[in-house]
Amino acid sequence: MDSHYDSRAEYHEIHMHGAWDRLRDLVRDTFGGIGSDGVIVDVGAGSGLGTLMLSGCTDAEIIALEPSTTMRAMMMARLDTLGILERVTVIPEPLPEGLRDLPGRVDGVIVAHMLGHLAEAERNGLFEWIATSLAPGRTALLTVSAEPSTEDTEPVVQERAVGRHLYRLTSHMQAPGRYEGLFEVIDRQRRVVRSLDDATSWHAVTVADIRTAVAGHNVQVTEPQPGVAQISAMAMS
Ligand SMILES: C[S@@+](CC[C@H](N)C(=O)[O-])C[C@H]1O[C@@H](n2cnc3c(N)ncnc32)[C@H](O)[C@@H]1O
Numbered sequence: 001m002d003s004h005y006d007s008r009a010e011y012h013e014i015h016m017h018g019a020w021d022r023l024r025d026l027v028r029d030t031f032g033g034i035g036s037d038g039v040i041v042d043v044g045a046g047s048g049l050g051t052l053m054l055s056g057c058t059d060a061e062i063i064a065l066e067p068s069t070t071m072r073a074m075m076m077a078r079l080d081t082l083g084i085l086e087r088v089t090v091i092p093e094p095l096p097e098g099l100r101d102l103p104g105r106v107d108g109v110i111v112a113h114m115l116g117h118l119a120e121a122e123r124n125g126l127f128e129w130i131a132t133s134l135a136p137g138r139t140a141l142l143t144v145s146a147e148p149s150t151e152d153t154e155p156v157v158q159e160r161a162v163g164r165h166l167y168r169l170t171s172h173m174q175a176p177g178r179y180e181g182l183f184e185v186i187d188r189q190r191r192v193v194r195s196l197d198d199a200t201s202w203h204a205v206t207v208a209d210i211r212t213a214v215a216g217h218n219v220q221v222t223e224p225q226p227g228v229a230q231i232s233a234m235a236m237s
Contacts, residue, residue: 005071039103046074099129109231116203132217165187
């Protein structure tokens, strides 16, 4: 499958570290106690930054679902370098088809920075699978939009130095459901030597949307920090 990320992976992933730093404590607190008999699914795992974080805080088996060939290649290289390939099963199918390849009972799920790519029926299918597959007492962690925005946000600029170049991402969330992004590579003379448009559709998904989707299941939905939702399966009494 040709993915939006295949040609953008090179530029995208170096700007994700801040987002993962903000999740670090929550990932450890949510999944840290899960032992080697547990299974955690990383949905839309990308280049493996979250898979890597999971592997460092739990001994659980990990299943990483990622449809982009380039992002998967980056993840595989990262896992191999760390010597943890045998702990991670990689599934290349996108949602919704990829749900068929996931186990019916899991001990944790992480869905980071990807829900906005899914159409309503696809994400509701994902929420339904989570609500019916989480083992009692276990939790899924999902990044969401802080609130449903009806207005354009201000553009955000992120920059990383890569040797003699500066890699810049200018991102602009536009209502409704549109993301405008621009990757630029800038040399020491301030010339743009390469650039790539990153525009795509991006649906705002809130904690309230998740609550509505899983109503009637034996789960609880909480917001441990702004922009993050947790779905927790009730423990057996
Ligand atoms: C912004 S990246 C985030 C990657 C990773 N979760 C992270 O936070 O670093 C979004 C990821 O979602 C994946 N994705 C997009 N549509 C998908 C779908 N229908 N099913 C599964 N993954 C999808 C993309 O290939 C991409 O790797």
